[in-house]
Amino acid sequence: MHLARRMWTLFEPLHAVTYFAPEAREQFEAAGLRGFWRGYFAGRAAPLGPIGPAPVVAAFFGFAPAMVARALPDVWSRATPEAALAAREAGAVAALRRLLGEVTDDHVAEAAELLSRAASTADTAGRVLGAANAALPLPEQPLARLWQAATVLREHRGDGHVAALVTTGLDGCEALAWRSGLDLSRQTLQPARGWTDDEWEAAVRRLQQREWLTAAGSATTDGVEAHRRIEAITDEAAMRPWKALGEESTERLIGLLQPLARAAARDIPEINPIGLPRAGA
Numbered sequence: 001m002h003l004a005r006r007m008w009t010l011f012e013p014l015h016a017v018t019y020f021a022p023e024a025r026e027q028f029e030a031a032g033l034r035g036f037w038r039g040y041f042a043g044r045a046a047p048l049g050p051i052g053p054a055p056v057v058a059a060f061f062g063f064a065p066a067m068v069a070r071a072l073p074d075v076w077s078r079a080t081p082e083a084a085l086a087a088r089e090a091g092a093v094a095a096l097r098r099l100l101g102e103v104t105d106d107h108v109a110e111a112a113e114l115l116s117r118a119a120s121t122a123d124t125a126g127r128v129l130g131a132a133n134a135a136l137p138l139p140e141q142p143l144a145r146l147w148q149a150a151t152v153l154r155e156h157r158g159d160g161h162v163a164a165l166v167t168t169g170l171d172g173c174e175a176l177a178w179r180s181g182l183d184l185s186r187q188t189l190q191p192a193r194g195w196t197d198d199e200w201e202a203a204v205r206r207l208q209q210r211e212w213l214t215a216a217g218s219a220t221t222d223g224v225e226a227h228r229r230i231e232a233i234t235d236e237a238a239m240r241p242w243k244a245l246g247e248e249s250t251e252r253l254i255g256l257l258q259p260l261a262r263a264a265a266r267d268i269p270e271i272n273p274i275g276l277p278r279a280g281a
Contacts, residue, residue, distance in 0.1 A: 011153050013264035017091075047132035062172045100260055119153050127156055146260075157234065176190070178213065184275055188273055
């Protein structure tokens with residue numbers, strides 16, 4: 001496994017508690033963001049300020065514009081970006097405190113320090129979500145610092161992945177329909193990203209014309225090879241933090257993150273639209 005991909009499997013579960021842990025939803029609801037998607041869009045978009053749907057459609061990439069427009073800008077009438085940021089941090093910290101309860105404070109503090117060092121070196125030019133999260137104040141509390149560093153790194157990687165997808169000429173729905181021909185199902189992806197049946201089926205037809213999907217909807221040899229290329233580009237684009245951290249510190253961080261990732265993954269469904277392997281494996 002490419003080093004950058006291995007690191008993603010270890011920090012992504014720490015970030016993803018903000019989507020799946022009950023504590024995260026409770027904090028969003030307490031801030032006035034009732035309903036999962038209000039909390040999702042407000043929490044993830046809050047580092048960008050009180051923006052409307054268009055920049056979020058662009059930056060999040062895979063979501064149907066109509067789904068984004070149902071949440072934005074309405075969420076800012078319910079909670080300010082500052083309140084959403086406070087809620088997402090409080091929810092994530094509460095979830096990690098429960099999930100990592102058997103891990104020592106020293107273990108968490110060292111992992112947070114090394115992961116923050118890596119995140120501080122992430123190159124943010126052209127990476128809107130990575131840059132916006134990197135610009136937030138660094139928390140003093142170790143669990144909050146750990147979560148924020150994981151968030152900077154996952155959005156940094158995601159920005160690079162979007163750039164790789166754009167180079168292929170794919171749109172958001174096509175990227176998902178193509179992925180459903182590889183490993184994740186349409187039943188998992190389509191409802192989670194808000195595309196209509198007509199939009200999805202039109203995307204499938206375009207991919208079939210491109211010879212990336214078969215008539216049955218599975219990936220062709222060309223489609224599989226395109227996926228390999230895009231993932232390789234994504235991995236290479238995510239390497240700067242690990243080169244900057246250095247081999248010895250990165251290996252140390254891997255050892256620290258492995259039990260944390262396994263613990264955090266307990267709140268992540270085995271089948272999820274992120275495509276995250278189980279237990280940071």
